[in-house]
Amino acid sequence: MLDRIAARQRDGHGVDAISRALRGEGVEPALLAAALTQTGLRAKARAKFGEIAADLLFTRAALEQATRERVADLHAERFRAAGCRSVADLGCGIGAESLALLRAGIAPLPVELDPLTAVFAQHNLAVAAGRLGAAIPGVRVGDAEQLGAEDADGVFLDPARRTAGHSDTRRVASPDDYSPSLRFAFALAERRPTGVKLGPGLDRDLIPDRAEAQWVSVDGDLVETGLWFGATARPGIRRAALVLRGAAAHELTADADAQDAPVEALGSYLYEPDGAVIRARLIGALAQRLDAGMVSGGIAYLTGDRLVETPFASAFRVVEELPAREKDLRRALAARGIGTLEIKKRGADADPAALRRRLKLRGDASATLFLTRAAGRHVALLAERC
Known part of the structure; x- marks a missing residue:
């Protein structure tokens, strides 16, 4: 059904015309509605996933929370530089981070709590693995805190910071309600190279002293706080501002918060x-x-x-x-x-x-x-x- 809709779009037909035509052909309304929703999500996902989005599957909530392809590739590069051959992706969502790990030649071990999202992640990883000629990772369904990281060399966590569901979710009020929890994430970071993706407005009091904290903006949009531990953290860096503009990347780093500059009279x-x-x-x-x-x-x-x-x-x-x-x-x-x-x-x-x-x-x-x-x-x- 998705292929049929895409073919008609390539022929210049709009969504309303396609919907009327397919209803006239007797397509089940629920299937048609789901396919048109998925078509819209695929179009929206191009900004984050590039051209491969046309073959992937999304939920609205998971797409909103998914890491942009370029940023996910930078995450994967940290694990590659740390010598990790496998990385547990705990709370993988629709698989954005695991896709980046595959592109970096690292075996992802994804875990997802929500069954439907896990099915979509499995599909997405199969598409990417097929293009790369790599083995298809299996997505484990369940609570990451119960299933754990197995014997992975490294761990990446993108804790869910919104209520459960596939659309119309809301942010949870407390970090204690993240899934997996920060307590669990920081405990893993004591034992192996670990990255934790969190919101850009993270309470800085929650940042462990041993972590490298990196804030990332993309074309002026502040998108995340990344906390890095062990071999994924860079020596001597505890604060970093990564600014991605177009194809360029610029970074400001320090070993601690910088002291504010003196106040000066208004200049030109x-x-x-x-x-x-x-x-x-x-x-x-x-x-x-x-x-x-x-x-x-x-x-x-x-x-x-x-x-x-x-x-x-x-x-x-x-x-x-x-x-x-x-x-x-x-x-x-x-x-x-x-x-x-x-x-x-x-x-x-x-x-x-x-x-x-x-x-x-x-x-x-x-x-x-x-x-x-x-x-x-x-x-x-x-x-x-x-």
């Missing part, structure tokens, strides 16, 4: 650090590279008088300071003919979407507005992207 340029740099607390290290200072204590904007190109921050030229009071700000923007306004805020109590509506913008010009604090006071800074 404003820098907005990438989310990975902010979460890794490496803003001070970035400030040194940029010869910049903090706009205000505890606020993640940097300022300087020299424009320095960097992949770790977006740079803006400060055009002028506008009145911070909303009524006066609206008049100032109107006088400058600004009809398109990007609003950024840190240290200011404002809802950018609601404020944009109240400003009643008109005009052909566009700009960026920063609402923040500088020299202990609220400021509104009109700027343009460099």
Whole structure:
């Protein structure tokens, strides 16, 4: 059924037309609905999985939580560099990490708690193994904490941080409810090379001292916190911000959190650090590279008088300071003919979407507005992207 739908799409037919035609041919409605849903998920999955997505199977929830192919390949490379020939993928979902391990020449030992997701993972691994000429890994179904890592050389865990289900899931409130649990994951990390993928907003108090913590952003989107232990962790590195932009990769590393740079008077340029740099607390290290200072204590904007190109921050030229009071700000923007306004805020109590509506913008010009604090006071800074 999926092949029939794909063939009609290649012939230029839309989803509605395909649905009507197949219903007219007597296709069972439940099967047709499932196939059309799967077709939509395959199209969405291309952004994460590339062209192989056209042959894989997905659930909505598992696709949302799946690691992007490029990031999963970097995970697998850590295990390859650590000399691991087999890696237990505990909580494998639809198999994104196991697919990357296969591509790296490592035997994955996947475990998945949800039976349907496990069936889909088995299908996906069979597709990839067939393309690579590799043995097809078997997906074990059950609780990873009960089944364990067997005799794998290394372990990767992507604990479920949402309620069970295949769609409309919600985040669990406590790390104690992750599946597998962090306690289980960190115990494994005592014995063998281990990687743990967690959300980018992870409470930093949960990070063990012995772990290398790496925050990863992809094209400006902060996607994960990776905790690495044993041979998968790099010597002397405890904090890392990995910034992937297009085909390029850039990384800022340190042996600990960096001390914030001193506060400086507002300069000609404003820098907005990438989310990975902010979460890794490496803003001070970035400030040194940029010869910049903090706009205000505890606020993640940097300022300087020299424009320095960097992949770790977006740079803006400060055009002028506008009145911070909303009524006066609206008049100032109107006088400058600004009809398109990007609003950024840190240290200011404002809802950018609601404020944009109240400003009643008109005009052909566009700009960026920063609402923040500088020299202990609220400021509104009109700027343009460099």
